Amino acid sequence: MRIFNSRTVRAITVVAAAALVATGCSSERGKDGAKGGAKDTFVFAGAGDPGSLDPALASDGETFRVTRQAFEALLEHESGGSKLVGGLAETWSADPAGKVWTFNLRKGVKFHDGEAFNAAAVCANYDHWFNWKGTYQSSSVSYYWQSIMGGFAKNEDAEAPKPNYKSCTAKDENTAVIEVNEPSAQLPGGFSLQALAIHSPKAIKEYEKQDASAKGDAITYPKYSQEAGTVAGTGPYKITKWNKGNKEVTLERFDDYWGEKAKVKNLVFRTIDTEEGRRQALQAGDIDGYDLVSPADVKTLEKEGYNVPTRDVFNLFYVGMSQEKNAALKKPAVRQAIAHAIDRENLVKTQLPEGGKVATQFMPDTIAGYSDKVKTYAFDTNKSKELLKGAGESALKVEFCYPTEVTRPYMPAPQDMFELMKADLEKAGVTVTPKPMKWAPDYLDATEAGSCDLHMLGWTGDFNDGFNFIGTWFAGYDKQWGFKEPKVFDAVNGASKIADPVKRVEAYKAANEAIMEYLPGLPISSSPPAIAFGKNVNPPKVSPLTQENFAEVSFK
Structure with a gap:
């Protein structure tokens, strides 16, 4: 993931509670958590703003950290490790030539907008990406598609790579078959990427009504990717708000999630762009965790009773x-x-x-x-x-x-x-x-x-x-x-x-x-990056790929 990654999740709560979370009000949140009631909002600080609520348009870890909570790919990595496991596909296989990939999909999965997940939905996503035009073909916008699947149905740039994606077929409602032109070491790993996570076909139809544009090096991303309301995945959280002024993305637990439900109702990702600022916010009780702990702060925080696990080098x-x-x-x-x-x-x-x-x-x-x-x-x-x-x-x-x-x-x-x-x-x-x-x-x-x-x-x-x-x-x-x-x-x-x-x-x-x-x-x-959590937090398993699943988080 570029940083990489390096890989959006949000929460909505009643207006009064949201205001208290956003400001870190000390009368409601003591130094180590809620006073007088169970906490239902987990606030995590990253080092940068996400670039998009559509992970297909991103290549950076700050975006993927958020979107990973709301979108799921066909394959995933085991919690806390780098082994590939089933995601939206329970099992998968390839033909001997490595050109035909068959995915046996999970049943009973719903998108956040109520649409049903099935093989047709998988193909709608892959065909959507393959048919991108204009600025969407810029490597700044579709970096991961080009890295994994090559170019497009009709390359508009002479420098665009030769397309390797061939087709996607819904063999039946729960079996999707993706064919590529040549075998690649990028597969099956590429099927686990957030940039190739699966979106609701209903949402994709809205995406296709909007264009990205470019002026020099500056990219203007489509409106749907810059505010909550249109994007819809299948993850344990759904995105409900992006307050760019406060540098916060808010997510709410998706109660119709197919797997184990998130332990905390609301999830807020806040941008605090300095190491010192993130540490001080944790110590003040304004946030419940943060990433990229300064090497000099690790031992100090541990002595103060905070959880500061270190990821493996990757x-x-x-x-x-x-x-x-x-x-x-x-x-x-x-x-x-x-x-x-x-x-x-x-x-x-x-x-x-x-x-x-x-x-x-x-x-x-x-x-x-x-x-x-x-x-x-x-x-x-x-x-x-x-x-x-x-x-x-x-x-x-x-x-x-x-x-x-x-x-x-x-x-x-x-x-x-x-x-x-x-x-x-x-x-x-x-x-x-x-x-x-x-x-x-x-x-x-x-x-x-x-x-x-x-x-x-x-x-x-x-x-x-x-x-x-x-x-x-x-x-x-x-x-x-x-x-x-x-x-x-x-x-x-x-x-x-x-x-x-x-x-x-x-x-x-x-x-x-x-x-x-x-x-x-x-x-x-x-380097082995450290991540910190509050004294009252049961943290998720930390990932060498920085792919933490915040649905695992709970409060003590």
């Missing part, structure tokens, strides 16, 4: 380089110089929690396909200067973009991390022009469009396969990087098409070696 932080935006970056020696200029050990030591690691390649060492034989680039300011001089770029100037109003699992303090890297680059003689941008949608859209010489981003894996990391960036031309290197693309794509899992892992290792030889950007680090 992410990567990197510096991207746009070769189309800055021609100097087309030179291998310049990219190598930037790699040698940045002190990654210091960044990990000073900015990441215990367990953080320097990255040598574009996947963490917890993923099969990680190679011990990649070319490495040790911190060496003098070597960086020599490489720049040899490339005729001793006076190199770069615009370096970084996000504001957000922290991510792989990037706990964006500005601090940027300042460290800026200082390192300047010691090597590089002139750095900072360009801070609001995370969503400005920064995400700009980096996706390749509008920054250098930028900092990351990824939290969606499912456990090497292609979910390196295939995310290097399976073909991507505006974020702006390069066309067949050796890299062929290595990544070739690995993804190998059916034998053992041979595929070896091919991923070779692909990692090819990527780091070419060096399109610099992998920086991987």
